[in-house]
Amino acid sequence: MAYTTINNGKIYFNTKLTTGTGNSQAVTGVGFQPDWIWGKRRDSSGNNSLFDAVRGITKGLESNSTGAEFTSTDYYSSFNSDGFTIASGAGGAGNGSGQTAVQWCWIAAGTAPSKTYTVKVVSDGGNKYRFDDFGTSAVTLEISEGGTYTFDQADASNSGHPIRFSTTSDGSHGGGSEYTTGVTTNGTPGNAGAYTRITVAASAPTLYYYCTSHSGMGGQANTPTTNSFSNFAGSIQSNISPNTTSGFSIVSYSGSTNSTFTVGHGLSAVPKIFILKKRSSSGTNWVMYNANLGNDKRIQLNNTDASASTTGFGSTDPTSSVFTVANGSTTGADGQTYIAYCFADVKGYSKFGSYAGNGNANGTFVYTGFKPAFVIVKVSSGGTGDWQLFDNKRIGFNGGNYRLKPSSNAAEATDSLIDFLSNGFKLRDTGGSFNASGDDYIYMAFAENPFTSSTGTPVTAR
16 A cells, blocks of 8 residues: 655644744744744734745735835745744744744755756757757756756767856856865766766856867856745746755746646646746735636635636646746746746645535535644635635634634634544534535645554554
């Protein structure tokens, strides 16, 4: 019998409750260095504030707003090895003296991502390097600090074209010298086993990849502190931070002039949902693709609307390597930048599904296959209502699972509308936002523990 490989959901997702001090405070005990923090003040109104390691610690978005990405040092000041630091002025993160807040944390690729690129040499106004058969030559790469990147030169087209790095454009052909910090090489280009590999050092300079034998073949390699790297699986280049074990990837991309285009996500599994937001200007909604609704529907994170028809996903379902979006303001306008949070089902750890309301206080039971740590529900057809968010830390027992709203800045509500069980959750309310008779709902859930561990040992309910 096969069991999940994830025995402890807290290795990949965790919730931290904080009380403000009015001063900068380091929060520990998360269990990992977060790549995504979603923070919300509990005791009073305050926006849902989302920060991630791909855009950078000072770049925020708000799930209850159509606003553009903002830059602020007043929320979080660092992602740390076992948590994060809340800045002294963090009103959005609830750090005023005595304020209470919650911070939901996920890990994506982490601080030491690894990626192998297949290198080929093509004739494109002279010989040029291409990666993973992408349609553009000599692209600008993103290879973040702490990551290890292997440039596989086994293809026969690489013969006579060793790839190396320099701090000078075109390397030795541009008057520079070879950069060797963290660089190893193996074999002869054009033969099996040949590669150049770099582990990007802390504070590494901007680099340039080049051929030691011929000029004009390479391009720039940026070395940001953000935890992401270039992906070439789509028709456009994206920057990603994927965790294939937990089925979560953060994806940054720019829009295209094409009517529809594909974006690589790096999950090696088909996403069940992805949530998109335009970063570069205001006035656009957060939109979610949800496999339970279909590729011709979208639902919006920042409002109470039910699902509605859309062409924003190009009427094409995601694959294990890419998702499709259309050239529109919300999803992919030329010259605009976007962020996407992508999730694939991982048996025993995460579940993205749907249920029908029954209009009964002894409400619908939803089987997830694990003991939930975090659940979001939203009415998707038949009615409207805010998104509702629950976790296992705010009170944290049945009869006291308090709720917040991703689509609202409202303070925490202390009614009890949901029970967390060892293998799923059960609704305890007849409200339209949760369990109205005849209405349909979608949900996303992450595990505290799987129902059955990798050893076959059942977990227990609270």
